[in-house]
Amino acid sequence: MAATVYSAAVMGIDAELITVETRISPGVQYFIIGLPGESVKESLFRVESAIESAGLHMPRQKVLINMGPAGLRKEGAGFDLPIAISILAASGQLDLDLDKTLFAGELSLNGYLRPVRGAIAITLKARKAGFDTLILPTENSPEAAIVSGIKVYGLATLQEVIACLRRPSDFELSLPPTGKEKVGIQPLPKLDFADISGQQKIKRAMEISAAGGHNILLIGPPGSGKTMIANRLPGIMPKLTTEEALETTKIYSVASRSDQVFFESCRPFRKPHHTASDIAMVGGGSPLMPGEISLAHNGILFLDELPEFRKAVLESLRQPLEAKTITISRASYNADLPADFLLAAAMNPCPCGYFKHPGRKCSCSPESIRRYLQKISGPLLDRIDLQVKVPPVAYTAQQPILKIDTSATIAKRVLTTLERQIRRQGVQNASLAPELIKKHCSLAPAEHELFLTVLQKHQLSARSHDRILKVARTIADMAGSENIGLLHLSEAISLRCLDQDYFQ
Template identity: 45%
Template sequence: MSLALLRSRALTGLEAPLVSVEVHLANGLPAFNIVGLADTEVRESRERVRAAILNSQLEFPSRRITVNLAPADLPKESGRFDLPIALGILAASGQVPLDGLDASEFAGELSLSGELRPVRGALAMAMGLGRDNAARQAAGEGPARSFVVAAENAPEAALIDGVTVYAARSLLEVCAHLGPLPADRLARAQPLVEIAGGDPAGPDMRDVRGQAQARRAMEIAAAGQHSALLVGPPGTGKSMLAQRFAGLLPPMTLDEALESAAVQSLTAAGFHPARWRERPYRSPHHTASAAALVGGGSNPRPGEISLAHQGVLFLDELPEFDRKVLEVLREPLESGRVTISRAMRQADFPARFQFIAAMNPCPCGYQGHPSRPCRCTPDQVLRYQSRLSGPLLDRIDLQVEVPAQDHQEMLDGPPGEPSADVRQRVLAARAVQQARQGKPNAALSGREIDEHCPLAPEAQALLRGAMAKLAWSARAYFRVLKIARTIADLAGAEPLQPSHVGEAIQYRRALRTP
């Protein structure tokens, strides 16, 4: 009897728990069984592995083969276990040395010809291996393990410090790497080339003519990481502002870029190396379901709000979304995480995004337009605006009116301020916040607001009067304080003055639903 032990990774949300692949060969009638809560994709690997071994001119043993994927209570899915299963069979039958298997982890799908195909989640698996390597070294449990993956997955996996990644194109290449000949070893993968400095490519704010107040609101939203709702008639530039918003945000740190890329790697489309350190911009259609927004499935996958992690989520025509769909945004806007629970598993996905939304003020879109009359009755306007619940509106920091412009200004007016200039002010304000409290103003807790948002006496009286007159909730009161703090940071002021508070109050009055 022969036994081989290899290691791979499963995926549960963004976590990648360790999976032991145990392969046992015994005498008896030829059979090939896989146990350990394997789904259809994993069970089908029996035929892929058999064909890959034979077409690689290796011997498939005519014995009773049992493959155990441990732990047994962890669901296993995807074809990523093909490579470790095939190597385990070859090692247990003496075709690959058992020595050295413990030094690496393996993941990859095999074609029938023995070629290695990429799998989703390679970056998330490498992150899990990196954490385990650090823990092993801290505990003195042995050297760090390397990671062997398909060549297409290798550049993204090599981004993780503390993990040596080897790129393989076929099963035979991996066998040669494990063999005694150093000349046949796999090449060590190099990480993606990091984008150095510079302004992000994409649409520029200078394309937006006029709309000074809306542009100012976008600058405040970027400086303090605030959410924003743009309200105005069609054609006033709401979508243009949202599409250019990401260009105002600071560059992603390495940790932010890795976390965002890891979420992208969990999707069928995968992570695109050309978008490394580029903030994601997601704009789902208003027919999207709640599962499309938050994620779901029997094997939970991230939804649009997680794919927008560390970037921008833009919802155009906000009232056209189903109300139940919009309500699922409430918890992620507060917590920055999404938890998807199923009968057999629970998955957590990060969801720290900047929320930008746009809507018309009424069903026809022309309420308050200077030249086009509105055809909506007051009841129609009320029903339209009431599609957005009060609790959801409470969680949107800035509610900005984007009015219709004069045609002359829109066509012949001077270009707007370039994104690069606005971005410099945003970076300066973010640096002030990082030095003062270690986080953007939008993330301040109640105790931190008391500490970092001191009000001048006149500003305090103004804010309390506005709260009483406008019937704000406590949440709205604290959000106005955070906005005023950001306005003061952009101005380089410390105590919040009446001018800061007064401007912040104006950004809570564009839309009022009964």
């Protein structure tokens, strides 16, 4: 007697279809073949105990389980449920059509279902492969139910699964999270730009960053409010689109963070500590877990105290900053994870923090300052369009400001500017390819002349040239201007302080 049951395995952030075939014949031994990992080999012990807890019986015959495709290593305990169902079907204890149902779930010895990782990826795969029903553990069902077009049952025990297969009408379909659960990651305390008086130039730089998708580095002495300002960046970015929300939630679901659902929420905001390892930052391990840069996908990665991060960790950001994905290769897998994030970073100008401070003396040697700044120089800096000097709070002009913009007001402007860019060129200004920079960021002869003079005077590189043009394009877009004017250009130049003030 034989039966085939379907499941799925998470690979990277997607899932692959897995078949579980069981053949029962005279004999006494149990086997699993088809490249099972250790946890899958142990599955039979859990399955036997769970089947008996459910009041059914494990056949005292030769039970051969073949998992396909044979070339793919199967890891994790999520195949317990499909293996159990397959054994019950092959032994004639479950005489049902199982071709349109996909199963995933770990079993405890007494038959309870335990959650699996990557339920959204599994559900998307099931739908794509034409299954009409998905059965998985209760804990996973709200995230799975986010995916429309497939029936999802979240169940608590093997017994319930059997009952549900026999009479689905007795069970309710799972629903996506609603109401209070529908919050974003790390539900941000009500952080608003209106709480910050002064620092107009920095707030403006944050708005430019959010509107054009420009990576930003804030550089200034301790206590100047860099972190406070950066923490408010998510509040001015446009909300996630439905597609982005599904993509981001899928990554969290693979990372076993299914409590994080991103619908109708602000963008993810990740703030790893500077002691983070490169695996924590870019992902890896076995099973493969997404790193901070993938958890920040469609959102913001904020690196406070940038030069304190390990050099290797900072270097590992170069590929994803350019490609917006990260390729992770290990002996057992090869995966591309999405990593399209806005990089925001903050740093002191020197180890003591007071280099070029208007009122305090820096105690660092020129050599130690050079070493400190060099930690982030080069290719990484090249990918940061905005490098903004944050003045100490006491020294910012405290003009009486009649009205301070709230984050909501700024967010509205950011959205308008974003839509303008998408209409014109399909991408944000920061992502413009070189040939499109020529097309969309051209300067009139007078502006061009001045630009070249400034570049020469500050010995700015060819890369800086393009970066400044893209930022000027965003500033012009914020002003609703077709062309990049002198004012837009000079403001963009003033937002490259590292080139001009520190690395000379």
